[in-house]
Amino acid sequence: MNRLRGFLGSYHPIVHTLLLGTVMARAASSMSLPFLAIYLARHSSMSPVMIGVVIGMGSLAGTVGGFIGGTLSDRFGRRIIMLTALFGWAFVFLGFSVVKLPLLFMLLNMLNGLCRSFYEPVSQALMADLTEPAKRLSVFSLRYMAINVGVAVGPLLGAFFATWSGSLPFMITGIIYFIYAVTLYALLSKFGIKKIEGEKKSPVTFGSAWRVIRNDMTFRYYILGGIIGAIGYSQVMVTLSQYLEKSFVDGVKMFAILMSVNAIVVIVMQIPLTRWSEKYTPLAAIVFGNLMFALGDIGFAMSHSLIWLIVSMSIFTLGEILNYPAANMLIDKLAPEHMRGTYFGAQTLTNVGHFMGPWIGGFLLVSYGGSTLFNIMAVITMAGSIFYWKGTIRQRLPKNTSKKEIL
Numbered sequence: 001m002n003r004l005r006g007f008l009g010s011y012h013p014i015v016h017t018l019l020l021g022t023v024m025a026r027a028a029s030s031m032s033l034p035f036l037a038i039y040l041a042r043h044s045s046m047s048p049v050m051i052g053v054v055i056g057m058g059s060l061a062g063t064v065g066g067f068i069g070g071t072l073s074d075r076f077g078r079r080i081i082m083l084t085a086l087f088g089w090a091f092v093f094l095g096f097s098v099v100k101l102p103l104l105f106m107l108l109n110m111l112n113g114l115c116r117s118f119y120e121p122v123s124q125a126l127m128a129d130l131t132e133p134a135k136r137l138s139v140f141s142l143r144y145m146a147i148n149v150g151v152a153v154g155p156l157l158g159a160f161f162a163t164w165s166g167s168l169p170f171m172i173t174g175i176i177y178f179i180y181a182v183t184l185y186a187l188l189s190k191f192g193i194k195k196i197e198g199e200k201k202s203p204v205t206f207g208s209a210w211r212v213i214r215n216d217m218t219f220r221y222y223i224l225g226g227i228i229g230a231i232g233y234s235q236v237m238v239t240l241s242q243y244l245e246k247s248f249v250d251g252v253k254m255f256a257i258l259m260s261v262n263a264i265v266v267i268v269m270q271i272p273l274t275r276w277s278e279k280y281t282p283l284a285a286i287v288f289g290n291l292m293f294a295l296g297d298i299g300f301a302m303s304h305s306l307i308w309l310i311v312s313m314s315i316f317t318l319g320e321i322l323n324y325p326a327a328n329m330l331i332d333k334l335a336p337e338h339m340r341g342t343y344f345g346a347q348t349l350t351n352v353g354h355f356m357g358p359w360i361g362g363f364l365l366v367s368y369g370g371s372t373l374f375n376i377m378a379v380i381t382m383a384g385s386i387f388y389w390k391g392t393i394r395q396r397l398p399k400n401t402s403k404k405e406i407l
Contacts, residue, residue: 030154052358058113059354085119086181093174121344152263221391228384230353239361292319
């Protein structure tokens, strides 16, 4: 009981609300979105490459939206941007429950990506605003664990509700997002806008934000590393489902199991691995995380049974646990205080990788097969570590150090 009180007292009530809301929202969205590729494969004539493009359009829309949303949050406040995204999400999933045409799914998925790119960086920035620096890595790790608590139950709930109606999971998701938006609005109003967002920040224009990011070579290295990592990671979220459906008798069921395994491993291992990684630099955590990604990909390439697929997914998930909180810490340390939302927003430029990944993966799957696809992705993922390494070196050097000296 004392531990619970200590935990509740360690963070601002809004941080706890965001964590709980993350569990609910991700459980809801994972009822349906992970199976969108399978749905399109079964109910349309689209090729795996085209399916990758349709799904990737959400990430492409998010690339632009994240930068805009993060910048607007610094200029006008987190509250307005977050609530706009949440109410928009409710509309998106209610739309998913009624549309039938693949084109409409693509448009709604683009709006889904836009809402996600508004909400994710702004919620991270708000958490950082309300948390002392020494506790931010723990908050980012808790947020990531909250995501996976939701994802652990979402696919199984989606499969259950889908037995009643194919559109029911989408409808429930939309309702949950609406309830979350209303609840967050009430709490933000209760605590007061000024108390939540701090003193009025310096005005940030799109032009000044872009100039800062354009001139920040360290940030660009981190973005390139993130894009490469996203290309590899997107194979598990999109292409793996198509590979399993074509290669195994119960491929769809196996994919649902693997999604739940992914989330359960995060829930079990998040706290011990976070404590371990706190002893090392964020760069070390990212490099080791990328190694786990690569080993997991090699495992997918070589697996011929559910047991080995589960082992491979477990190893792959260890990479997630180490990689993403550490990447957030790098951005948090790099961003000026008054532009944290802008930097977290611009971090969604890594969504370019989530757009390219399904397209590249679909092409490799059709042309060369699943084993070649995942072996190539293992190499690509490890290559991303180079850019994080270069960015970290540059961040440690004096600002007047030239590019030639770094290279």
